[in-house]
Amino acid sequence: MLEIKQLCKTFGNNTVLKNVNFAVEEGEVAVLLGPSGSGKTTLLRCIAGIEKHDSGNLIFKERSIGLVFQEHYLWDHLRVLDNIMLAPQLVQKREKSEVYRDTLDILLKVRLQDKINHYPHQLSSGQKQRVALARALIMQPKLLLLDEITSSLDPQMIGEVLAIVSNLAQEGMTMLIITHNLSFAQKIGTSFAYMEGGMIIERDGKELFLHPRDERTQRFLAEKIEPG
């Protein structure tokens, strides 16, 4: 579904992505692990088209990609309803009544049906992030990219957001997820990649956690699993 070949990206003289090869198949929940600064976000931004890569190929046949950032980046001037309804009407030129019906469905999914007329500043961080998910889902993305979407949430809100992601995975949504939450990753991921220094070091199924081959992956996992 998504294929990345020899992708390179440089900021000034900082080479952030070095010949990245990667692929995501339909129905897959791919998890991208790696220390901060390893280029994970940049890779996602290239896939989503907000960052232009310098060289290499990025092949994605389906046109619709959804991306949710670490911060929710909701539009403050619009109610929850309008945050979600804006893009399908403007971009996909869909009928307002039809979009409205879909929005209600999706709000039910993210359990925010009672917040429809609220403004973002009236919501908790977890609720905002769920609206951000709804805003991506209304576009019926074929691939959903999630970049540490629980990293800036208050701890008690993390569960409610992850529950929705789990549901999406069960429904068969193809996703590429960056997360530092290893237990969550293991729970919903179907494939795992470890990234460091702008390179994909290794890629595997759940095996990656049990028998990491590369010693950099081993070190990363050891630190994550047994902190301190």
Added chain:
Amino acid sequence: MAYHWNFSFLFFHYKALLYGCIVMLSLTFLVILLGTALGIILAIMKISPLRPLSLTSSVFIEIFRDLPVVVLLIWFFYFLPLYFNRMVSPFVVSVIALSLYLGAFSAEIFRAGFVSIHKGQIEAAHVLKLSSVQTFWHIIVPLSLKVILPPLAGRYIDTIKTTSLASFITVNELFFQGQNIISQTYRPLEVYTVIGVLYLIIILPLSLLLQRWEHARNKATL
């Protein structure tokens, strides 16, 4: 005070005053329209990553902000007829000069508003495939309005006042009409009092409206 106030003669001149008001308001309207459009364009140029565009905009803004309005008006009054090699009505000259002036000042206001928006909110629009024009009108403008509107409305009110300077180049707006009446009646104090009151009648409601609006908006987003 021994002065004997007498306003009754002004009834004979009410048409001239009314006409002055109409000229002032149409001048204001056109200047706000053109000046705002110019301000938005200059602001976009200034934040553009293209160096020649941002530089041109900066130089333009600096020049028109630094010159006194009267100098601008008089300079264009002499320059435009020469440049086009034909008569240019003083009204048109004032529209152009005052729009450039407002454009330069509002450009800074728009720029500050646009850069106040978090980049992520624009990127979110980009990911959802909104076009640049859609992003501009549906996201950037409404989001920056909170930052833009108070100083911009202040500028607009200032523009109403500034139109009085067009009298320097014989535009028959309110202030000019007043001077005409004075030259016939020799009662400057009454005439200027009435003109002052007329300005207040126009500006005061706008000013109060702005204050109420700001108040409501601050409450809504706290």
